[in-house]
Amino acid sequence: DEDTDDGISYYLDCVASYPAGLTAAQVAQRVTESYHYDGSSFSSEADRDEYIKTRLRDDIAEEYANAHDDVYPDDDYVDAEVERRFNEQFGIATPESAAE
Secondary structure, three states: OEEOOOOEEEEEOOOOOOOOOOOHHHHHHOEEEEEEEOOEEEOOHHHHHHHHHHHHHHHHHHHHHHHOOOOOOOHHHHHHHHHHHHHHHOOOOOHHHHHO
């Protein structure tokens, strides 16, 4: 069991029923990883990212509507803002941030 700073956990469950003498490769095949965000656990990085982006999408639409008399933004605005905030949150460089 190891939790890393990047929100990824690795687990290896060993029980008595596993045969003795497994090779390192066989043990490695039994390691599972999970991705964590906001108290939730996901079996893949893609599932975690989709969860985050869905929450960002909802937050961005609400923020925009609150600031613009209940008029909601178009999908292009929301998509661009989701990508910007996601990349900012996870430290992924964008052309705009690389120019800074």
